Amino acid sequence: MVRCARFLHFTISPSVDYASKTSKESPKMAMMDLKAISNPLSLCRNQLLHRKLASHKSSYCGRETRRHLAQPVHVANLQRDIKAQSHSYDVVIVGAGIIGLTIARQFLLGSDLSVAIIDADVPCAGATGAGQGYIWRINKEPGHEKWELASRSHELWVNLADSLQQQGMDPLQILGWKKTGSLLVGKTEEECAMLESRAKHLRDAGLGAQFLSNRELQMKEPALVLEEGGAAVFLPDDCQLDAHRAVASIEKGNRQFALNGRYAEFYHEPATGLLRSESSGEIDAVQTSKSTIYSKKAVILAAGSWSGSVMHGLFRNSNMDIDVPVKPRKGHLLLIENFDSFKLNHALMEAGYVNHQSAALQAAVSGAETPYDAETTSVSMTATMDSSGRLVLGSSRQLVGFNTDVDESIITRIWERAAEFFPALREKSLTELKKNRSVRVGLRPYMPDGKPVIGPVPGWSKFYVAAGHEGEGLTLALGTAEMIVDMVLGNPTKVDPEPYTVHRCSS
Numbered sequence: 003m004v005r006c007a008r009f010l011h012f013t014i015s016p017s018v019d020y021a022s023k024t025s026k027e028s029p030k031m032a033m034m035d036l037k038a039i040s041n042p043l044s045l046c047r048n049q050l051l052h053r054k055l056a057s058h059k060s061s062y063c064g065r066e067t068r069r070h071l072a073q074p075v076h077v078a079n080l081q082r083d084i085k086a087q088s089h090s091y092d093v094v095i096v097g098a099g100i101i102g103l104t105i106a107r108q109f110l111l112g113s114d115l116s117v118a119i120i121d122a123d124v125p126c127a128g129a130t131g132a133g134q135g136y137i138w139r140i141n142k143e144p145g146h147e148k149w150e151l152a153s154r155s156h157e158l159w160v161n162l163a164d165s166l167q168q169q170g171m172d173p174l175q176i177l178g179w180k181k182t183g184s185l186l187v188g189k190t191e192e193e194c195a196m197l198e199s200r201a202k203h204l205r206d207a208g209l210g211a212q213f214l215s216n217r218e219l220q221m222k223e224p225a226l227v228l229e230e231g232g233a234a235v236f237l238p239d240d241c242q243l244d245a246h247r248a249v250a251s252i253e254k255g256n257r258q259f260a261l262n263g264r265y266a267e268f269y270h271e272p273a274t275g276l277l278r279s280e281s282s283g284e285i286d287a288v289q290t291s292k293s294t295i296y297s298k299k300a301v302i303l304a305a306g307s308w309s310g311s312v313m314h315g316l317f318r319n320s321n322m323d324i325d326v327p328v329k330p331r332k333g334h335l336l337l338i339e340n341f342d343s344f345k346l347n348h349a350l351m352e353a354g355y356v357n358h359q360s361a362a363l364q365a366a367v368s369g370a371e372t373p374y375d376a377e378t379t380s381v382s383m384t385a386t387m388d389s390s391g392r393l394v395l396g397s398s399r400q401l402v403g404f405n406t407d408v409d410e411s412i413i414t415r416i417w418e419r420a421a422e423f424f425p426a427l428r429e430k431s432l433t434e435l436k437k438n439r440s441v442r443v444g445l446r447p448y449m450p451d452g453k454p455v456i457g458p459v460p461g462w463s464k465f466y467v468a469a470g471h472e473g474e475g476l477t478l479a480l481g482t483a484e485m486i487v488d489m490v491l492g493n494p495t496k497v498d499p500e501p502y503t504v505h506r507c508s509s
């Protein structure tokens with residue numbers, strides 16, 4: 003075993019092997035056979051048979067579109083595979099979205115363990131790059147089982163922003179951090195009744211929530227015009243960040259630890275298999291398309307929407323009876339530069355967005371196979387100005403598989419929905435704004451029961467999962483990272499991990 007043969011392995015190549023990332027869509031695509039890979043030579047031979055898909059994402063960090071282009075079958079080179087580089091770290095993390103990266107950060111800051119992080123692409127390629135950046139509690143229900151994790155995570159983000167400030171840095175520049183406060187806006191009588199009770203629950207939980215009448219709301223946010231009877235809840239302490247800036251800053255911090263061999267990035271290297279010890283049966287290493295990365299302490303799967311299919315691939319032919327039923331839930335965001343019709347003072351969301359989430363939850367609890375018609379598309383208004391001054395409008399939800407193409411009809415619906423709240427938008431057309439607009443598309447890792455999966459996989463003492471955060475992964479990232487690291491280190495967790503247990507995915 004070679005320890006830390008290279009510190010930072012982040013080659014930028016336009017060609018990406020999506021062997022495991024796309025395994026669910028391409029069942030014929032061969033994944034590593036577990037038995038075979040306990041013998042590296044048979045692994046190499048097997049690899050010769052495997053069809054590799056090269057894929058190129060034309061956008062990963064918020065550019066307008068992203069496309070997965072299948073390339074012709076490529077036969078692996080035996081010689082190269084035998085020489086495949088091997089490395090050894092205490093912890094190996096699969097997936098470098100916000101969840102994987104913050105877990106790496108927590109290990110680096112909170113222990114003396116070394117960490118390798120693997121990604122099939124690069125960090126903002128997944129849902130993280132499309133995230134609107136709300137670090138919110140207003141859309142969560144105090145007392146709900148996710149409340150504790152959301153509160154802890156919020157506290158950790160605020161502490162991080164404060165500590166940057168204390169070190170003389172500007173959290174706005176570094177994280178895109180803004181304490182905008184949040185407005186959850188209702189139009190109907192039913193929504194307003196829900197908001198009034200939400201405001202009370204939030205106050206009972208010790209937060210400074212205010213229920214605002216239509217007139218009070220107009221004073222806070224003059225561009226927002228509701229019909230008679232509209233209202234909102236306002237939570238002044240809610241914040242937002244810029245996912246791209248936050249990721250860049252976390253990566254930069256992590257890379258400081260590369261200098262002493264405690265950190266390495268393996269980007270553009272999809273995890274394709276696991277190596278198991280012949281004596282104990284325990285996981286020894288993660289195999290990627292280019293490297294074998296040994297893990298002494300833990301392997302953590304944080305591959306967002308791909309976690310279920312990656313896990314299937316990694317554990318093929320083993321007796322694994324866990325099926326993480328995470329699904330990609332596609333979302334679009336519309337960003338407009340140099341927008342001068344109005345400014346927003348806060349970040350906003352329509353109450354229907356919350357109802358949509360809880361409707362999904364209720365249906366899951368009542369045993370429906372899918373909480374709502376998988377083909378149904380929903381668009382709920384979210385609106386804010388980001389740290390670069392762009393108007394950011396969202397957002398859609400669709401269960402349409404791993405497709406990340408921009409759908410213009412969804413963009414039109416997002417625009418029209420926003421115009422129902424901001425009449426000034428009706429005076430502009432999307433075509434007029436063509437030059438100033440960009441679109442982000444991401445796949446939220448959706449769990450049918452509405453909760454992420456965080457914890458050890460029963461029967462596999464070194465294997466952990468942290469995935470399925472749907473539309474809350476940015477908010478919940480730091481709390482999730484803290485929880486996983488405490489679990490691996492054997493420390494008591496700050497938040498009760500029971501709601502997130504992997505056990506519930508046993509078949």
Ligand SMILES: Cc1cc2nc3c(=O)[nH]c(=O)nc-3n(C[C@H](O)[C@H](O)[C@H](O)COP(=O)(O)OP(=O)(O)OC[C@H]3O[C@@H](n4cnc5c(N)ncnc54)[C@H](O)[C@@H]3O)c2cc1C
Pocket residue numbers: 022023096097098099100101102120121122123124125126127128129130131132133134135136137271272273274304305306307308312332333334335396397398443444445446447468469470471472473474475476477478
């Ligand atoms: C439109 C939209 C708006 C959102 N707004 C918000 C918001 O305001 N607030 C909020 O809290 N959340 C928001 N979210 C949700 C949030 O972005 C996600 O919950 C979060 O980014 C999930 O992070 P992740 O690390 O689990 O997944 P991802 O970011 O998807 O990362 C998973 C990574 O795994 C990698 N991977 C896949 N297969 C493999 C493999 N075989 N080997 C190695 N790596 C692999 C991928 O390349 C990817 O980089 C939003 C999401 C969308 C789409």
